[in-house]
Amino acid sequence: MGIISVEQTDRLYWLGRYSERVYTTIRIFSSHYDTMIDEIEESYGEYCTKMDIPNIYTSSEDFLKKYCYDEEDPNSLISNLMRAYDNAIVLREEIGSETLSYIQLAVYALNRAKVSEAPLIEMQKVLDDILAFWGIADDSISDENVRNIIKVGKRIERIDLFGRLHIDREDMLREVHRLVGRVPRTQMKYNKLGLERLNLLAEAPQLDYYGIVCQVEDII
Amino acid sequence: MENMGMDLDLYDHTDTVNELLARYGVKFGIYKNQVFKEQLFPFDAIPRVIKKNEFDFLEKGLKQRVMALNLFIKDIYSEKKIIRDKVIPEEFVYAGGGYLAECENVMPSKGIYSHISGIDLVQGKNGEWYILEDNLRVPSGASYPMIARDLCRRSSPRTFHDHHIVDNRDYAQLLRKTMDFVNTGGHSVILTPGRFNAAYFEHSYLAEKTGAHLVNGSELIVENDHLYYMDYTGKKEKVGVVYRRISDEYLDPMTFNHESVIGIPHIFDIFRKGNVALMNAPGNGVADDKGIYYFVPKMVKYYLGEEPILQNAPTYLPYYPEDMKYVLEHFDTLVMKDVAEAGGYGVVFGSSMTKKEKEDFITLLKAEPRRFIAQEVIDFMDIDIMEKGEMLPRKADLRAFVLMGEEPMVWHSGLTRFSRNPDSFIVNSSQGGEFKDTWVLSQ
Numbered sequence: 001m002g003i004i005s006v007e008q009t010d011r012l013y014w015l016g017r018y019s020e021r022v023y024t025t026i027r028i029f030s031s032h033y034d035t036m037i038d039e040i041e042e043s044y045g046e047y048c049t050k051m052d053i054p055n056i057y058t059s060s061e062d063f064l065k066k067y068c069y070d071e072e073d074p075n076s077l078i079s080n081l082m083r084a085y086d087n088a089i090v091l092r093e094e095i096g097s098e099t100l101s102y103i104q105l106a107v108y109a110l111n112r113a114k115v116s117e118a119p120l121i122e123m124q125k126v127l128d129d130i131l132a133f134w135g136i137a138d139d140s141i142s143d144e145n146v147r148n149i150i151k152v153g154k155r156i157e158r159i160d161l162f163g164r165l166h167i168d169r170e171d172m173l174r175e176v177h178r179l180v181g182r183v184p185r186t187q188m189k190y191n192k193l194g195l196e197r198l199n200l201l202a203e204a205p206q207l208d209y210y211g212i213v214c215q216v217e218d219i220i
Numbered sequence: 221m222e223n224m225g226m227d228l229d230l231y232d233h234t235d236t237v238n239e240l241l242a243r244y245g246v247k248f249g250i251y252k253n254q255v256f257k258e259q260l261f262p263f264d265a266i267p268r269v270i271k272k273n274e275f276d277f278l279e280k281g282l283k284q285r286v287m288a289l290n291l292f293i294k295d296i297y298s299e300k301k302i303i304r305d306k307v308i309p310e311e312f313v314y315a316g317g318g319y320l321a322e323c324e325n326v327m328p329s330k331g332i333y334s335h336i337s338g339i340d341l342v343q344g345k346n347g348e349w350y351i352l353e354d355n356l357r358v359p360s361g362a363s364y365p366m367i368a369r370d371l372c373r374r375s376s377p378r379t380f381h382d383h384h385i386v387d388n389r390d391y392a393q394l395l396r397k398t399m400d401f402v403n404t405g406g407h408s409v410i411l412t413p414g415r416f417n418a419a420y421f422e423h424s425y426l427a428e429k430t431g432a433h434l435v436n437g438s439e440l441i442v443e444n445d446h447l448y449y450m451d452y453t454g455k456k457e458k459v460g461v462v463y464r465r466i467s468d469e470y471l472d473p474m475t476f477n478h479e480s481v482i483g484i485p486h487i488f489d490i491f492r493k494g495n496v497a498l499m500n501a502p503g504n505g506v507a508d509d510k511g512i513y514y515f516v517p518k519m520v521k522y523y524l525g526e527e528p529i530l531q532n533a534p535t536y537l538p539y540y541p542e543d544m545k546y547v548l549e550h551f552d553t554l555v556m557k558d559v560a561e562a563g564g565y566g567v568v569f570g571s572s573m574t575k576k577e578k579e580d581f582i583t584l585l586k587a588e589p590r591r592f593i594a595q596e597v598i599d600f601m602d603i604d605i606m607e608k609g610e611m612l613p614r615k616a617d618l619r620a621f622v623l624m625g626e627e628p629m630v631w632h633s634g635l636t637r638f639s640r641n642p643d644s645f646i647v648n649s650s651q652g653g654e655f656k657d658t659w660v661l662s663q
Contacts, residue, residue, distance in 0.1 A: 002433065003457050005439040005450060005451060006439075008452070086415075089245060090414075090434075092245075092424035092434070093428040093432075093434045097245075097425065100244075100245060101244050101245070104242070104243055104244070105243055187452075
C-alpha cells in the first residue's frame with residue numbers, strides 16, 4: 001500500500017464529490033432541458049430552487065448558456081467538471097493515466113456540447129465518461145484506500161444532492177447504508193457519532209431532508 | 221529519414237495519435253500575459269530515424285561528454301584543478317549564474333552530480349552531429365516521445381512489426397534504476413513545484429511510470445537529520461531520494477531563496493550530510509552555462525585524456541579579444557546567445573537585425589563580453605514533417621538523455637523538436653515548437 005498525503009486525501013475526496021455532482025446534476029438538468037424545449041420555458045427557476053443555487057439568470061437562453069458553460073459561474077456544469085479535472089490532474093500517479101483520461105474526455109465532451117445543436121447528446125457522453133471513470137477507478141486502482149476515499153466523496157455528494165432534491169426514502173437509505181459501510185475503510189478521521197446520527201435520520205419513517213444535508217456535511 | 225518511405229501506415233494515424241495525446245492530457249503550461257494556459261504539444265508522426273551505427277557513435281560521445289561534465293562539477297566544488305591548471309578562466313566559473321558557493325565541498329550520494337542530462341544536438345547538412353547545449357539542472361522532455369511511442373504502436377502496429385525499432389518505453393526503468401542507485405534508504409519521490417509548472421505533465425507521468433511518489437514541498441519535512449513524507453494518518457515515511465523538478469534557488473528557503481514557498485526547509489543540510497540524494501545535485505548550473513559550453517571539449521581532454529567524440533557548434537567567446545574581433549567582422553553570419561537565458565530566449569541572429577539594433581547590440585557586447593557567446597549558424601539537416609497531407613522539410617533538434625547510475629546509460633530515443641515555421645530555428649515548445657518521436661534502429 002502506498003503513502004497518501006493529507007493533500008492527496010483531500011483531492012481524492014473532492015474528485016469523488018465533483019464527479020458525482022456533475023453526474024447527478026447533468027441527469028436532473030437533462031430532464032428540465034426537455035421541459036424547456038416546448039413546455040415551460042421558465043422552468044429553470046424551479047430547477048435553481050430545487051438545486052439550491054441562486055437564480056442569477058435573466059432568461060431560459062441565459063440559463064442554458066451560463067449554467068452549462070460559464071466557467072465564471074461557480075454553480076455551472078463546466079465549473080464543477082473543471083473542479084473535478086483540477087483534482088484529477090494532480091493525482092495521475094495515484095489513479096493512473098487511464099483513469100484520469102475519462103475526466104479529460106468528459107471535459108472535451110462538455111466543450112463540444114457548447115457548440116452543438118443538440119447539447120444533450122454530448123452531455124450523454126459526459127455521463128458515459130464519468131461512469132467509465134468510476135468503473136475503471138474501481139477496477140484498476142490497486143490501493144484500496146485511494147478507491148475508498150473517492151467513493152466516500154462520491155457518496156457524501158450524492159446524499160447531499162438527494163437531500164436537496166427530496167429523493168425517495170429507499171434511495172436515500174441505500175446511499176446512507178453504503179456510506180456507513182465505506183467511511184471506516186478509508187482510515188480517514190471522521191465523525192463517528194455524526195455517521196450514526198445520519199444513519200438514524202435515514203432510517204426514520206419521515207425523512208428530515210434538511211437534517212440529512214446538514215449531517216452528511218459533518219462526517220469528514 | 222532515409223527513407224522508410226511514404227508507405228508507413230503510421231502517417232495516416234497522425235490525427236488519431238494527437239487525439240489520444242489530448243485524451244491522456246499530454247500538455248505543457250505557458251504563461252501569456254500572466255495568465256496560465258495549458259496547451260497540447262502537437263505531435264508529427266514522421267519520426268526522426270537514427271541508424272544503429274550512427275546511434276552507437278552518438279552514444280559513445282554522449283557518455284564521454286556527461287562523464288567529463290560530472291568530473292568537472294566535482295572538481296569545481298572541491299579541488300578546482302581545472303582552474304589551477306588554467307584550462308578554464310576562473311571568471312567563467314564564478315561569474316556565471318550557475319555556480320553556488322553553498323555547494324563547496326559537498327559530495328552527493330555516490331559522487332554523482334548530473335544524474336539526468338539533457339544534451340541538445342543538431343545534425344548539419346554534412347551529416348555531422350553538433351552539440352548545441354548541455355542541460356544538467358532539470359532537463360525535461362523524455363515523457364513526450366515515451367507516451368507518443370506507446371500511442372503510435374497502438375495506432376499502427378504494422379509499422380512497428382515491419383521495422384526494427386528499439387523500444388523506447390524503458391525510460392522509466394532507466395530513471396528508476398538511477399534513483400535506486402543513489403537512494404540513501406527510503407522512498408523515492410519526484411518533487412514538483414505544482415500543477416502550474418510548464419512540465420507538470422511530465423512530472424506526474426514519470427511518477428506514475430516509475431512508481432515514485434509525486435510530492436510538493438509542503439508534503440515533505442526534515443526532522444532529526446532525515447527527510448520524511450507524511451501520510452494522512454500522521455505516519456512518517458523516510459525518503460531516500462528526491463528527483464527534484466524545481467530549480468536550485470527554490471529548493472531550500474533556509475539556504476537559497478528565503479522567499480521560496482515551494483521548497484523544503486533544511487533539505488540542503490541533510491543532503492550535505494549524505495542523508496538524502498538529490499537528483500540532479502544543486503549547483504550543476506556551473507557546468508551548463510552557455511559560457512562554460514565552450515570549454516566542454518577541453519574538459520573531455522583534461523579529465524579523460526581523450527579526444528572529444530562529439531563536437532560543439534563552432535563557438536566564439538567575445539571575452540577573448542581575438543574572438544571579439546572575429547565576431548565583429550562576421551556579425552551578420554553569427555547567432556548571438558545571452559548566457560543567462562534559456563528556452564530559446566536571448567537568442568538573436570546577426571542577419572535579422574536592423575542597423576540600429578546591430579549598433580545597440582555591439583555596444584552591449586563590448587560592455588559585457590562575458591554575457592554572450594557567438595556561434596556559426598549551422599545549416600541543419602532538414603527533417604520532413606507532415607502538413608495537410610504533404611511532406612515538407614523543417615529544422616529540428618534532438619534532445620538526448622543520458623542517465624548516470626552505476627554507469628552512464630543513454631536512452632535509445634530522444635525528443636525531436638521542430639518549428640512549423642520554415643524560417644525559424646527556434647524549436648522550444650514554449651515558443652510554438654512541436655515534437656516527433658526519435659527512432660533508433662536496432663539493426
